[in-house]
Amino acid sequence: MSDIQSGLQLRSLVKKSGELELSLQRIPTPEPGPDDVVVRVEATPINPSDLGLLLGPANMATAKYSGTKDSPVVTAKVPEQVLPGLAARLDESMPVGNEGAGVVVKAGSSPQAQALMGKMVAGIGGAMYSQYRVLKARDVLPLPAGTTAAEGASCFVNPLTSLAMTVTMKKEGHKALVHTAAASNLGQMLNKICLKDGIELVNIVRSAEQEKILRGIGAKVVCNSASPTFLQDLTKALAATGATIAFDAIGGGKLAGQILSCMEAAANMTAKSYSRYGSTVHKQVYIYGRLDLGPTELGRDFGMAWGVGGFLLTPFLMKLKPEEAQALRQRVVDELKTTFASHYTKEISLQEALQADIIAAYNKRATGEKYLINPNKA
């Protein structure tokens, strides 16, 4: 436990020498401004999107563990050839943790901040792997009475990303969507949203076990990319649903291009005349993850009406009108224990987050395994 005057914060440092160093630093808690609140963080998940900053591109097989039980230190080698890409973070100790939840233990003088005193709130904005985090009152999401920190810890990244997919689908004029690595925590959430909202969703998974997980929560259309009939199955599913937009968590390899090819084949099933430029139906793949770090290979046998691009939550939210963004956040709160419920493998302390066996577990990025840090765990 800790005093509110200061708290531990997990830090990730990549040195110019090519060494990653993870440690816990004791940081004085800043005095809140009039519109700020101090949140005692009690639950903050380790999302795939946190690992990039936390572990960087370090080779964790080279990791060494030192320090004390209360103040562990992890070091590992970063391959020399990737250092130039990290120029802007070299020798700068970075706090980590996109999102989390906890209790407001101190509040600024404004009525908006004061109204949050003692409340359980969720927050986003980095540096959540901290015992205390100062946030703007207007940026936190007050949670209904009776919500635990664990229940509120993942209010933003997965819920808003999966909602963003259905919003993007509608805004860009598509009628159904495709999702890859679809048995993930986020993928299961997306299935619940689509089932509830009557949106047709084509799930792409890589194993029979993952297919079973999704069928178990009611998914109607699941294609297994390990099946020899995958491309035919996918084309049939795309023709049946009319899905012309996909969100891809994998990134590398041929899958994004295969999705576009199958979309084109599905569009041409109903084509009335030949066009050497392919169908006029716009086909889009957004890559939002990088489970496969290899290059994306696009066969380009899908005409001229296509796009592939990166997709990231924050710029998406920034383009929304404030009332649209608020409606999404409110929906997450309203359905926190149903549609947007998250499940965790284990709750760990900040110290445990730097233990060899636990790093190995969360760095596997295995479907269904997710760790929750409680920075104030006794």
Place this chain on the structure above:
Amino acid sequence: MSDIQSGLQLRSLVKKSGELELSLQRIPTPEPGPDDVVVRVEATPINPSDLGLLLGPANMATAKYSGTKDSPVVTAKVPEQVLPGLAARLDESMPVGNEGAGVVVKAGSSPQAQALMGKMVAGIGGAMYSQYRVLKARDVLPLPAGTTAAEGASCFVNPLTSLAMTVTMKKEGHKALVHTAAASNLGQMLNKICLKDGIELVNIVRSAEQEKILRGIGAKVVCNSASPTFLQDLTKALAATGATIAFDAIGGGKLAGQILSCMEAAANMTAKSYSRYGSTVHKQVYIYGRLDLGPTELGRDFGMAWGVGGFLLTPFLMKLKPEEAQALRQRVVDELKTTFASHYTKEISLQEALQADIIAAYNKRATGEKYLINPNKA
């Protein structure tokens, strides 16, 4: 020469059996409706964009030449594995030729059509490799007195595509642009536009000869992808110009991804803080050609703010307001003998267009070589 009652038309037929057949068919000239004009086509270019429909994916090394001098026939084998992709055109004889120019020799009863009688006009819309082509009066572009058919033959594809690149650059919020295979006819036109309009253009070429061509017409920034310092040269040029959008005629291979990587490196030169998602600058590559038919390989070392997509003139024009499209067409007419002047290797007849040596020449798609068909050549 021919009678206006009927005229020869070049046809491309891919049979279900896997054979491409090129021939000349005598077609009755349709009676023009009230708003139509009949154009005696006197000049129509063989653009790279025509070759896809004309030769399809046939293997021209297997070509056989038969028929008579006046009515030649060319046959060639289409590889079996690409036939499914051609389903919509199999056993259907297709007319060819995107654009051209000629004299209005007959006009419908409407005042708009009658006003064009005897005028030299340019047209687009396919089937221009014909002695007579009926077009809507509102769709043709009347050319100033004294313009020859050869001067007006290429009013649309290259001029409007190169203008479309600068318009897209502005509409999507970029301040400078990149072009590949930049010594092409289209690329030279784009340089003239950019020099005239004060737009910074990064030209990417594949040889010292191509670089020389562009320097010769005043191009300021030329990067040679065959140079060992290409990636550094390109990054420097992108940083200096601020170009964040590229139009790529090549399509296959690593170039599109390299452009995005160099754009990201240029953006990060001025980055103030590290973001593990890369720079927030949106980087875009549009692929509009396929000089390399291989897959597009994207290394994805360029953050999350990026897009790659197909680019095609017709959908671009359809999204413009009518007055915007008209302004582009008018500019082409106004600058037809300067900015938009095209140069041709040779003027050929419809019969010559089916000769072995001439097919071999235009199918090379060599920079600077361009053939002009005069369907009414004596």
